[in-house]
Amino acid sequence: MSFAPIACNPAETRGRLIAETESPMRSVYQRDRDRVVHSAAFRRLKHKTQVFVYHEGDHYRTRLTHSLEVAQIARTIARVLGLNEDLAEALALAHDLGHPPFGHAGEEALNACMVELGGFDHNEQTFRVLTSLERRYAGFDGLNLTWEMLEGIVKHNGPLRGPHAGARNLAQGVPETIAAFDRAWSLELDGFASAEAQVAALSDDIAYNNHDIDDGLRAGLFVIEDLRDVPLAGPVFAEVATLYPGLEQTRMIHESVRRMINVMVSDVLSESARRISAGNLSSVADLRRRTEPVIAFSDAMRGNDIGLKKFLFQRMYRHERINRTMAQAKTVVTDLFLRHLDEPELLPPEWSREADHGDRRARARVVADYIAGMTDKFALECHAKLFGDRALVSEKS
Structure with missing residues (x-):
């Protein structure tokens, strides 16, 4: 398989901390x-x-x-x-x-506990x-x-x-x-990561911005009209409405969101290709020594990205309905952490054995590891078992 000069070629990997026989397939x-x-x-x-x-x-x-x-x-x-x-x-x-x-919300609660x-x-x-x-x-x-x-x-x-x-x-x-x-095993923490890692990071931004617009609309936290002045989203939704007058809302949302993703991906490809060419990069090592990422939005798209984040922060992440649920969620996580820290015997045996060794700081890390691995459902069930309540109530209940 042919790779670009700045790609991570599997034949040139630095390997694994513990050496293994690699797969022929x-x-x-x-x-x-x-x-x-x-x-x-x-x-x-x-x-x-x-x-x-x-x-x-x-x-x-x-x-x-x-x-x-x-x-x-x-x-x-x-x-x-x-x-x-x-x-x-x-x-x-x-x-x-x-x-x-x-x-x-769970991360904020655990960080406060720790x-x-x-x-x-x-x-x-x-x-x-x-x-x-x-x-x-x-x-x-x-x-x-x-x-x-x-x-x-x-x-x-x-x-x-x-x-x-x-x-x-x-x-x-x-x-x-x-x-x-x-x-x-040095990870060269003062240099940039591979282009592939940079791609994953920017793909994360593209995905959650657009899909939170989708989820926010479907949940009724805001309506399409609220997006009129939002960078990128406003023009794209308006374009779809012009092209498909009378389109039902579900199709309108999906068509607009997929177009927004396409616009953002196209921008990343164009800007990244420009940076790669201008940087005269001939190896992954060249990329790691750069003073800025090589995978990036253009300045204009970066502005759009900031505008989308600002809208979502104000209208979705800080919405009263979300805040109420997440405040309850923080209580669940905090209660679970403090209870298991004080009574490590409540942990499953394999976790309890590990918590018994070391000081309070080491025990706290074990408890944090255990709670961080929980799903929402299991955390709620565990909280109900220990505290005898139903901690979170759906808006639809």
Whole structure:
């Protein structure tokens, strides 16, 4: 197979932390993808929410459907640019494995519980899942993924330290788990990740912006008329309404959202091709030494992206209905954390044994790992069992 000069060629992989005999039928990145898909953490994404809690309806996105949509976009971009589709897909499928139940509300609650005990971050948690918490293989903990896969997970949003790290990454610092791994096997945290990792990150932006517009409309959090002045969305919905007068709303939404995705993907392809050409890049190493990403939106599309995010933040993520549910969700996560921290014997035996070793900080990390792995449904059932209530009530109940 022919790859672009900046693509990650599986024949040139830096390998795995624990050496294995590779498959004669699948490339190393195909194996990475397959290990992600067969993991317990990936299956649990089916019952972890994006914005809506699982019992609010079957038609809203979950972490699983979102990850599949990100992977589809990532493969398209990677294919056109001559990158490694398997690596881009594997990164897209794995990027949300560390999310706890109830989306960002669950993460905020766990981080608040852990603020003096090491903190909680879903990106670090994804790394923990991939390197230690998945325990399926006889020869190692985690999935023993390739260096390129682990690098991409850690740095898909840019370097974690050094002169080219973003303000947010610098402010957060390098999480403990990643720092410890980096000392054993350097992930070059001051450089940019592969083009495939950058593709996965931008595909994530494209997917959740557009699909949250879809879910928000279907949930009645806002209406099509509210999008009139929103960058990109307004013009696209207006165009579809002109082309198909009287079109029923369900078709109107789908037709508009798919066109928005196409416009954004086309922009990424054009801008990225321009940057690759202008940068005179001849290897992956050249890309990692750059001062900015090579996979990117144009300035105009970046403005559209910011406008979409601003609208969704105001009209969806901070909607009264969502806020009420997520406040309840934070209570569930906080209650579960504090109860299991004080009474680790309530944990399943394999978790309880691990929590019994070490100090309170080490125990807190075990409890956080356990709760982060819960689905929305299991967290609610566990809370009801321990506290005897129904913590979340659907708007439709």
